[in-house]
Amino acid sequence: MVIGLLEAEVIIPASTSLKDKRMILNRIKNRQQKHFNVAFAETDFQEKWQRTKIAFVTVSSNRKTTEETLNNLFRSLDKESDYEIINYEFDYT
Numbered sequence: 001m002v003i004g005l006l007e008a009e010v011i012i013p014a015s016t017s018l019k020d021k022r023m024i025l026n027r028i029k030n031r032q033q034k035h036f037n038v039a040f041a042e043t044d045f046q047e048k049w050q051r052t053k054i055a056f057v058t059v060s061s062n063r064k065t066t067e068e069t070l071n072n073l074f075r076s077l078d079k080e081s082d083y084e085i086i087n088y089e090f091d092y093t
């Protein structure tokens with residue numbers, strides 16, 4: 001069993017309130033969970049309205065599948081224009 005984690009620090013320039021930020025995070029969560037078998041959490045900067053750190057986790061029977069899932073998810077995240085990924089990290093156990 002392989003557990004994969006993708007953590008991304010994100011800037012949301014158009015956000016003017018926590019409500020705006022939550023709407024964008026909900027869109028991210030719903031879109032990625034619909035296309036990939038992942039769990040989602042906001043892990044840092046919960047009270048900042050233009051910055052966040054989000055994490056996605058997936059589990060599979062082999063590393064190749066886990067890596068492919070997270071790489072595809074990252075490419076999907078990186079295509080969006082509502083926010084900018086300023087830092088990211090993959091981790092596998």
